[in-house]
Amino acid sequence: MQLFRAFLLRLATTAVTLIGVAVIVFVVIRVVPGNPIAMMLPPGATEADIARLTAQYGLDKSIPAQFLIWCQGVVQGDFGTSITSNQPVLRLVLGRLPATLELSIMALVIAVVIGGAIALTGTRNRGTKVEAALDVGNGMALSVPDFLWGLVLILIFGVLWPVFHISGRVTPSLELPFTTDFYLFESVLRLRFDLWADIVSHMFMPALALAIPLAAIIGQLLKQSLKETMHLDYVTLARTKGYGENHVITREALPNAILPTLTLVGVQFTFLIGGTVIIERLFSYEGLGNMAIDAVINRDLPLIQGIVILFAAIFTAVNLIVDLSYALLNPRLRHGQ
Amino acid sequence: MNLSRRSLLQLSAATVAAGAFGLPARAQAIDELVIAYNVNLPAWDPTVGPSAVNPTLQGIYQSVFDQYILQQPDLKPAPGLLTEWGWNEDKTQVWMTVREGVTWHDGSPFTAEDVAWSLARVAKPETGSPIQFVWGTLANHRVEGNKVIADVAQFDPTIFKWMYFLTGYVLPKAYYEKVGAEGFEAAPVGTGPYMVEKFERNAFVRLKANANYWGGKPEFDTVTIKFVTDSAARVAEVESGNAHVTLEVPYEEYDRLKASLTGTAAPISDIGMIFLNDIEVMSDPNVRKAAVHAIDKQAIIDRLLGGYGVKIDTLETPQYDAFDASISVPYDEAKAIELLAASGFGPDNPVKFKIQTTKGFKPKDYEMIQAIVGLWRKVGIEAEIEIYEIAKHYELRGADTLAPAAFYNWGNSVGDPTTSTGFAMFGPSPHSVWDGEDLTAMIGPLWGEKDEAKRIEGWKAVDRYIAENALVIPLLQYVQPILSAPGVVVTPHASGALLPHLMKRA
Numbered sequence: 001m002q003l004f005r006a007f008l009l010r011l012a013t014t015a016v017t018l019i020g021v022a023v024i025v026f027v028v029i030r031v032v033p034g035n036p037i038a039m040m041l042p043p044g045a046t047e048a049d050i051a052r053l054t055a056q057y058g059l060d061k062s063i064p065a066q067f068l069i070w071c072q073g074v075v076q077g078d079f080g081t082s083i084t085s086n087q088p089v090l091r092l093v094l095g096r097l098p099a100t101l102e103l104s105i106m107a108l109v110i111a112v113v114i115g116g117a118i119a120l121t122g123t124r125n126r127g128t129k130v131e132a133a134l135d136v137g138n139g140m141a142l143s144v145p146d147f148l149w150g151l152v153l154i155l156i157f158g159v160l161w162p163v164f165h166i167s168g169r170v171t172p173s174l175e176l177p178f179t180t181d182f183y184l185f186e187s188v189l190r191l192r193f194d195l196w197a198d199i200v201s202h203m204f205m206p207a208l209a210l211a212i213p214l215a216a217i218i219g220q221l222l223k224q225s226l227k228e229t230m231h232l233d234y235v236t237l238a239r240t241k242g243y244g245e246n247h248v249i250t251r252e253a254l255p256n257a258i259l260p261t262l263t264l265v266g267v268q269f270t271f272l273i274g275g276t277v278i279i280e281r282l283f284s285y286e287g288l289g290n291m292a293i294d295a296v297i298n299r300d301l302p303l304i305q306g307i308v309i310l311f312a313a314i315f316t317a318v319n320l321i322v323d324l325s326y327a328l329l330n331p332r333l334r335h336g337q
Numbered sequence: 338m339n340l341s342r343r344s345l346l347q348l349s350a351a352t353v354a355a356g357a358f359g360l361p362a363r364a365q366a367i368d369e370l371v372i373a374y375n376v377n378l379p380a381w382d383p384t385v386g387p388s389a390v391n392p393t394l395q396g397i398y399q400s401v402f403d404q405y406i407l408q409q410p411d412l413k414p415a416p417g418l419l420t421e422w423g424w425n426e427d428k429t430q431v432w433m434t435v436r437e438g439v440t441w442h443d444g445s446p447f448t449a450e451d452v453a454w455s456l457a458r459v460a461k462p463e464t465g466s467p468i469q470f471v472w473g474t475l476a477n478h479r480v481e482g483n484k485v486i487a488d489v490a491q492f493d494p495t496i497f498k499w500m501y502f503l504t505g506y507v508l509p510k511a512y513y514e515k516v517g518a519e520g521f522e523a524a525p526v527g528t529g530p531y532m533v534e535k536f537e538r539n540a541f542v543r544l545k546a547n548a549n550y551w552g553g554k555p556e557f558d559t560v561t562i563k564f565v566t567d568s569a570a571r572v573a574e575v576e577s578g579n580a581h582v583t584l585e586v587p588y589e590e591y592d593r594l595k596a597s598l599t600g601t602a603a604p605i606s607d608i609g610m611i612f613l614n615d616i617e618v619m620s621d622p623n624v625r626k627a628a629v630h631a632i633d634k635q636a637i638i639d640r641l642l643g644g645y646g647v648k649i650d651t652l653e654t655p656q657y658d659a660f661d662a663s664i665s666v667p668y669d670e671a672k673a674i675e676l677l678a679a680s681g682f683g684p685d686n687p688v689k690f691k692i693q694t695t696k697g698f699k700p701k702d703y704e705m706i707q708a709i710v711g712l713w714r715k716v717g718i719e720a721e722i723e724i725y726e727i728a729k730h731y732e733l734r735g736a737d738t739l740a741p742a743a744f745y746n747w748g749n750s751v752g753d754p755t756t757s758t759g760f761a762m763f764g765p766s767p768h769s770v771w772d773g774e775d776l777t778a779m780i781g782p783l784w785g786e787k788d789e790a791k792r793i794e795g796w797k798a799v800d801r802y803i804a805e806n807a808l809v810i811p812l813l814q815y816v817q818p819i820l821s822a823p824g825v826v827v828t829p830h831a832s833g834a835l836l837p838h839l840m841k842r843a
Contacts, residue, residue, distance in 0.1 A: 036387070038731035049470050050735070050767065052462055084379040084387050085538070086522065096539070154573045162577040167570055172541045172561045173369065284565045286540035293566075294377050294539070298387060299728050 003327055010323065014316045021312040022074075022305070026067050029304050035059075036083050036299035057083055059301075070305070079309075080302030084294070089306035093288060097310065098181035099169055100280070100287035104273045106184070106203055107210035111272075112265065114211065115218025122219070123226040123249055134219070141216035146275050150209035150282045157205055165202045167284035174198060206283040210275050214268050221264055225257035232256075259326065266322025270315040367824050370557040370837060373565040373580035377539050381525040382518065383506040384458070385465040390503045392607075392748045396834035397562060398506060400544060401442075402527035405433070405452065405500035405507055407552075410830045410839070412606065412656050412752045414497070418452065418507050418528065422497055424489070428787055431475060431496065433485045439551045441509045442532040453478040453485045454510035468504040471496065492785050494792055495753050502751040530555045530838035539564060544837070555838040562837075572820075581822040584835050588643045588700060591818040599826070601819040604647050605833040606654060606750045609699065611692070611709075611810035612734070612743045612761075614770040618690050619741045623680040624718075625807035628742070629666055631673035631716045637708050638813055641701045647814040651800040652747065652757045654814045656831050659754035659796040664804050673716040687719035693733075694744040696724045705812070706744050739770045746815070750832030754796035755784070762803060771808050 037053045054060045058069065073080060079089040118138065122131045144152075158166040170176065170183060174195065178186045184203070187196040229235060230253055238252045277289035284290065288307055295303040374397070380388045383398040407417030421434040439447035457478045459466035466472060474496060475487040499505050512526050525533050530552065531544035544560040563580060565571045572590045574580035575598060591600055618624045638646035653660040674683065682688040692710065696703035703724065710720045723740060725733075733739045749757040763780045764772040779799050786792035803809060819835065821827045828839040 035728070035732045035735070038728070038735045047767065049467075052469075053465075053467070056465060082379075086380055086382070086386055086518070092538075151569060154570060158573045158579075159577045162579070166573050166577065166579055167373070167563055167565045168540050169537075172535065172537075172543045172563070173559075282567050282570060284540070284563065284567065284570060286537060290377075290539050290566075294379065297728075298379070 003324075006327070007320075007324065010320050014320060017316055018309065018312055022071075022309055023067070025305055025308045026070065027063060029299075029301055030063050030066070036301060070302075079306045082295075082303045083300045084298045084303070085300075089302050092291065092303065093306045093310050095181055096286065096288045096291050098183070099285065100273065100276050100289060102182060102184045103203055103207055103210070103276055103280070103285060103287055104269065106207040107214070107272055108265070108269055110207055110211035111214035111218055114215035115222060118215065118219030119222035119226055120249060120254075122223040123230065123253075124245060126227065126230075134223075138216045138220050141212045142220075144213075146209050146213055147278045147282055149212045150206065150279055153205045153209055154282075163201075164205050166205070167202075169199065169202050169286050170195070171198050171202075202285075206276075206279045206285050209282075210272055210279050214272055217268060218261060218265065222257065222261045225260055226253050229253040229257040263322060263326055266318060266325075269322075270318050273311065273314055273318075367557070367581055367822065367842065369559040369561060370582070370825065370840065371580045372560065372562045372835065372837065373571045373574040373583040374562045374835070375566060375568070375571065375583075375585045377564045377566060378536075378542060379538070381522050381533075381536075382508075384455070384504045384508065385467075387467070390467045392503070392750060392833060395503070395750070395832065396830075396836055397542065399529065399834055400531045400560070400562075400837055401525060401529045401533055402506040402508070403529050404505045405455075406497060406505070408501040408750075408830075408832065410828055412750065412831045414501055417501070418447070419500070422500075428492055429489050431487050431489060435483045435485060436551060437483055439528050440549050441512065441528055442526045442547060443509070443512060445509070445511060447507075447509075447528050449480045449483050449485050451507055451510045453480050453487075455507045456485070456487065458508070459504060466504055468499065471499050472504075492787065494784075494786060494789065495751070495755050498751045498753050498756075502756070531560060534559075550838075552838075556841045557837065560837040575820050575822070578822070581825050582819065582827060582835070582840065583821075584817060584819045586818055586820060588645050588818060591645075591820065592643060594820055599821045599823055601821070601827050601829050602645055602816050603829040604654065604656075604814050604831065605817045605829075606656065606752060606831055607746055607748045607815045607817075607833055608649060608652065608654060608757075609646075609702070609705065609744070609746050609812040609815065610652065610761075611812065612739055612745055612770050613807070613809055614737070614739045614741050614743070615772055617741050618688050621680050621688075622806060623676040624682070624688050627673040627676040627682075627716060628713065628718060629807045629810050630669045630676070631712050631718065632709055632810065632812070633668040633712060634812055635668070637705055641704050641708060642813075642816075645700075645816040645818065647816070649811045649814050651804055652761055652809065652811050653754060653796075653800060654752075657749065657752040657754065657757060659758070659793050659800060661797045661800060664797075664801050666804050666807075670712075670716060677717045683717040684715070685717075687714070687717045689719045689721070690742060691723055691740040692720045692742040692744070693723045693725050693730070693740045695727050695730065698727050699746050699815070702744060702746075734770060735767045737770050737772070742810075743770075748833070750834070754793070754800070758796060758800055758803065759783070762799070762809060773808065776802065776808065 037050060037059060058066060070080060082089055082092055118134050122134045125131050154166055157164045180186055184199050187199060235248060235252050238248050276287055277292055280287045280289035281293050292307045295307060376393045378394055378397050380386055383389050383402055388394055403418045405419050407415045409415050418436050419433045420436050424431055433452060435449040435452050441447055456472060456475060458464050459469060460472040460475060462469055471493060474491040474493045476490040477488040479486050509526050513521050530547050530550045532547050533542060534545045535543040541561055541563045546555045546558045548554050565574055568586055571583040572586050575583045576594060613619050613625055634648040638644060638648060650666045651664050677683055692706060694703055694706040706722055710722060713720055730745060747757060747761055759780060760766050760768045762771055762776060763769050764777040779802060783792055783795045786795060817833055819827050819829060824843050826841045826843050830836055
């Protein structure tokens, strides 16, 4: 019951957060320099042309009036029409969301696998050169931003040893039988592993570039938690019972040590989605981030609003899920202690 | 067989790629031409919305749609969907003869009705054409056999030039009216050399050759245009063989790769220039003239752009109709010092103003301005650089609030003086920040001048006046670097449009 009440409270704060984000974004993108009408004026446009275009895109009204009109539309599921593509914003952002989600999830999986392996290997080899080498590698992974990893990966796996695709999400010549935009998941469900391999070969480099810094963070934190747990009495007891070191680490220490990492992964996942903006651009990956940059360059105000609101919704939803799963996994919180 | 480290790498790469993921690698025989393009295509309708006036998208539009009049690679007009055109004797009407035997991509016949409807559609303000102010100068469009006639509501000597410029495309009347704007966006139909097979926004467009194209079937049956907006990724695409053609790569990369790939670097109708706003110290002719004479344009082109650029002294490039080679403003440091001294300025008492520039929007834009500021400092001009986004430039220019000096690039693929000098320097234009009455009086009568020779001579006189009084600082004509795989021959187009149907097998 306490958990349910906490859930309702979080839902309410989430709604307030989203409204706050909407207000801020709406005002900020109209206040910063860069008028979308000025950008589309051809040579020779007159004052009358400027007034006509301004009115056509509803930008002749005051900012509060524009905001109210936009809110009325949002309540009815209409987030406006993109200035550059003349398409409904909701359709555009929902069409691109699956690509970004799949990329983020793949990056997360890679980060967890690599980070987990680093932590377990480091814990298993405490105080040895292996641990020192892993720490050095971790430091390097953390100190280089994801887009630079992207460039390095392009050079290695795109040019010198071209085993992965450099740009796009899928090979244009392939016929896609998909009914949803979740290409990766649907290819598995349809048992089309030829398409799955093609999609993975497009996603791998951007996902790895996103994953490397996160993997280092996970590896560092989980290793630290494991090392602390390894000194606790119940772990010592397990050792005295004759369990091997691998069993002690994975079965006894890991379940307790993983909780702080889980929280971190949740928080970092939201940053990871934010990181897709640059990475998607670099790899010309057809996700929300790539679309967001074009929207900003073209001052496509309705599209910027839609994308930011969607990003904000994802961030709050992920945080909510993390908090709930933490509460479910932590017995003290689960029983309201 | 000699194996170099590079060829060994390429061989292993191709083997692994083909085996693992079926990558195209560097194909010996190119069945499907892949182009790594530098911008995304937001919308298909080439006549309305912001995309319609984006010069970088015209190459894609011209692959699918035909313009009323064909523009050749040297910017000159040629018969296209219109085979002949002109005004009547007193220039109160225009007439156009429509090509026969052309079909739309859906198989339906192209007719004079399509031309009349297309012109009438964009002339209506409610259609949303950004160029409505031009198309609205024609009215009462009607069809007589295979001719289209329209009344001239307001004489515009450049009306036929707009027919191969921004938004000058013919759309299918019957199809558009049947499917509407949304349906057209989903499945665009034109008469152009290629048909749209598949389009993924922000990703790629796959084109199939139009076997019935009136200009002859294109060489490559299938063309995939991948939108690769990052220049490093575009370089990697051609270097790895994933793409056969790309453009707008850094000049350093172009120089590095043109040995192993085929390189084409030709001047295009895009210039770098510095707007001078007639405010503050720019009201002093000595300051303006000194600012112009102090810039060694050729040295900037040679040292910063690797020689890829053409020095210009007016807003007209050599390909434009009103280009006058006799107008020259030489680099003369001593004269710049002398002019500034006449106004009481010098290296010890520099004249100060702000110069705005983009950074990274055009090749070496910021670095060029840094170099210019350095040259100015030597003669007694202290300019403070302010970096701004291109969106802010448009807004400031529209409001006539640019700094005393502001860097910009101006495209004019139609080559007419109205769309270069005219719009950039005519005070009442929202694109001009020079409000001098003398210049406005000189330009004013040229807008409606019916004698073409007199009109062009008039614009040359305007350009001379501008150069002599230093009302703007033209810098250079840009050169467009294009890289292609050894098996592909690219014909560059001076408009800057990269056109797949002009590409051939070697």
